[in-house]
Amino acid sequence: MISLPRDRMDQLVKRFDMLEAQMAAGPDADAYVKMxxxxxxxQDIAGKIRELFKAEGELADLEAMVADKSTDAEMRSLAEADLPDVEKRIEALRQDLQILLLPKDAADERNAILEIRAGTGGDEAAIFAGDLFRMYERYAANQGWRMELMSASDGDAGGYKEIIASVSGKGVFAKLKFESGVHRVQRVPATEAQGRIHTSAATVAVMPEAExxxxxxxxxxxRIDTTRASSSGGQHANTTETAVRILHIPTGIIVVQAEKSQHQNRxxxxxxxxxxxxxxxxxRADQERSDARKLQVGSGDRSERIRTYNFPQGRVTDHRINLTLYKLDRVIEGELDELIDALVADHQSKLLAAEGL
Known part of the structure; x- marks a missing residue:
């Protein structure tokens, strides 16, 4: 039987009830928004806890009825028949609450910045980077999210050397955060006359949007530099004369934007x-925590190969959880739910183990 922290559940329900009472009392606008x-x-977790408490009360009543020798035979028979269903409902509620009570990633509900860069493989890597971007575009559309292009550097033979977009919507980072890492593709390039399979790669980085x-x-x-932008044309050709380059001196991070207007670029x-x-x-914080508690999916290192897309075999393999799906055509069309759900479930199981649940 799943063990749950009863004191914590009681506190959460009391806090929920208190907020409900305070909101009904008509606080000022700022306080109301926070509440x-x-x-x-x-709301979800308090509702589940109440359901569990109610079901446990039903179970106690049924068990008492069965144990009471004065209960008539027909009533005892009905109570015994109801017991398995109530026990099953309690177990399902406890499993749900196990997940709801796990420590939350404060960034999960944030929007995200998605960056894709071509890696090893030359022109084919850039084409693959374009395929990945379109895959995420379709996935975002399926989720009801909004994806907005921020900057793009076109590849010489198609695709992108680098492309950056913002993704906004409900629970964006919670689902996309597991996509960070090296994605590898194995296929025969259109330019390959001999029909040989080539391997190339692209790096994906998903970062929570920061305020x-x-x-x-x-x-x-x-240090902010403004330069004259140039473009070779293509789908996302630069149309501005002034690109903005920002250097963050302490970390050496460089960001370049060269889109429609200097103000927008900055x-x-x-x-x-x-x-x-x-x-x-x-x-840095994750690394410090993981040194003591191994909670990460893979190492989280973006230099780590996380997934392989093998076109000749029609398969996609996520190496962190040893999951292989023979539906590459659908995955590349944006059907990522099965992969992402499996990664989330694996992450939750690691958290449960770390919490001793």
């Missing part, structure tokens, strides 16, 4: 820089 946010976060309050960027820590470059710095801080 409503916490109320929304607690100004999350990361302080001091004016003296950055704002977007700062947005990407904040996300990279925030991600750097999170990575």
């Amino acid at each position: 409503a946010s916490e109320y929304s976060e607690l 100004e309050v999350d990361i302080e960027i001091k004016p003296e820590d950055i 704002a977007r470059a700062m947005q990407v820089l904040r996300a990279r710095l925030y991600d750097l801080e999170r990575s």
